[in-house]
Amino acid sequence: MKSVRFLPALAASLALGLLSACAHVAAGPVPVAAAIEERAPVTILVSIDGFRPDYLDRGLTPNLNALAAGGVKAAMRPSFPSKTFPNHYAIVTGLRPDRNGIVGNKMEDPRRPGVTFTLGDAKQALDPFWWDEAEPIWVTAGAQGVRTATLFWPGSEVAIHGRRPDDWWRYDENIPNSQRVDAVIDWLRRPAAKRPRLLTLYFDTVDTAGHAYGPAAAETDGAIAEVDRRIGDLVANLAAIGQPANIVVVSDHGMAATSDDRVIRIDRIVDPATIRLVADGPYAAIDPVAGSDARLAGELLKPHDHMQCWRKSEIPARFHFGANPRVPAYLCLADPGWLIFAAQPAWPAKGGNHGYDSDAPDMRATFIAAGPGIGGRGTLPVFDNVDVYPLLARLAGIRPRETDGDPATLAGIVAGR
Known part of the structure; x- marks a missing residue:
């Protein structure tokens, strides 16, 4: 169907059923075959992905703001680490990364020595081994007879606990956002017996622009406006x-501006021969080479400018992170806007990044909810994304x-509670 740009508030009322959950039928006799379902x-x-709450204040998002005006919105605290895969999985499992098993976009497991999970390695990213520590909501729904469909979501391509969504697409960043919306609408055109009741839809372009150009760039504003148009189409x-x-709109994390001038070279602090660097960037996940733990501890755990390091057992409790075997022995966390590398980076540091302290303002995520099931209105206090x-x-x-989430946090916004 050709997309229709959303402008008037009446369209939102019809689509979301804010005034009535029933479709309108024209006055006068209507043949049975022509009756609207x-x-x-x-x-x-x-x-x-990567949509900061303050992006709603740039005058670029009339459709998202209309949704928020008809329901509720909030700045949401991501789980640590404030990375894409850990937080998308936290939202759909209700478990923080330390419990859902996806502890980073890049990670290792002691049960598989020499094997690394990365976003670019489909063999590992699609292996249920990495995902089976938790159960996403589409698996739970399917087991309870609720039909589901995912137009991209980390983990939705994987047979987690032996089950995928009823309908799903293999992730392809080249599929335009307009086509993603059309696919969701096509699923909902089906007869009731084949129609999904729980769906996901994913847009990556705001995050991509934020990484490449930074959160304040004109290119990022362009991506924000384009995604807002797609929300209008939906x-x-x-x-x-x-x-x-x-409609529940979320983001996984925010975005902080980075610079080539704000780089910490971990190889100038420790002997690179003594470490295995599992992940770098806003944080460094480090395992010691055999026999080097004592030396490494002495070098890492002392004070550093713009970076703090901990043994995994001593990571601050507020991060809820460090118990999972997939978390390496040491975690070094940079101040927001700084980056940690073990060598000269192959890509420019200038632009934007995330993965910092989940309480940092620039890491805040977005939450909007509206529809016939949402009775609340206004702006909520900050809450954790597992809620x-x-x-x-x-x-x-x-x-x-x-769940690690508190059901009471959002219970008050449900209609007819």
């Missing part, structure tokens, strides 16, 4: 097919699994 609301979880097309929907999982389960009619 009365559709039950669906739940759509939308991720805009709302308008839902209205066109008479589909009420609870979204109980809300999703309630909106979709799913019995949730154990």
Whole structure:
């Protein structure tokens, strides 16, 4: 279907069912075959990767702001580390990275010596071994008879606990955002028996621009505006097919400006021959080479400018991080805007990055919820992203699994509570 740009508030009311969960029928006699189907609301979880809450204040997001005006919004605290895969999995499992098993975009497991999980290695990224420590909501939903569909979400391509979503696409960053929205609408055009009730939709372009150009760049503003148009398309097309929907918009983390002048060279602090650097950037995940632990501890654990290091057992409790065997022996965390490397980086440090302290203001994530199931209005206090999982389960009619989130945090925004 050709996309329709969303502008008037009435379109939001029709699409979301804020005034009524029923589709309108023209006055006068209507043949039975022409009657408009009365559709039950669906739940759509939308991720805009790297979307900071303050992006809503730039005058670029009329559609997202209209959603927020019809429901609730908040700045959300990501889980640590404030990286893409750990936080997307935290949102759909309700478990922080230390418990959901996805402790980084790049990680290793002592049960698989010499093997590294990275986003670019499909063999590892699609292996259930890495994901089976938790159960995402689409697996729980499927086991309870709720049909699901994912238009991209980390882990959704994997047979986690032997199950995938009922409908899913293999991730391809080259698929334009407009096509992603169209795919979701096409799934919702199906007959009721084949129609998903819980869906995900993922946009990566704001994060991509933030990394390349920085959060304040014109190119990032362009990406923000384009994704907002796609949100408008989604709302308008839902209205066109008479589909009420609870739309929950989240981001996984924020974005901090970085610079070539704010780089910490870990190889100038420790002998590179004594470490295995599992991950670098906003934080460094480090394992000692055999026999070098005492020397490494003496070098890493002393004070450093713009960086603090801990043994994994001594990582501050507020991070809820360090118990999982996949967390290396040492964690060094840079101040926001600084980067840690073990050599001259192969890519420019200038631009933007994330992975910093999850309490840092620039790492805040976005939360917006609106629809027939959302009775609250206004701006909520900051909350943890694992609190979204109980809300999703309630909106979709799913019995949730154990969660690190607090079900009470968002219970008050549910309609008819």
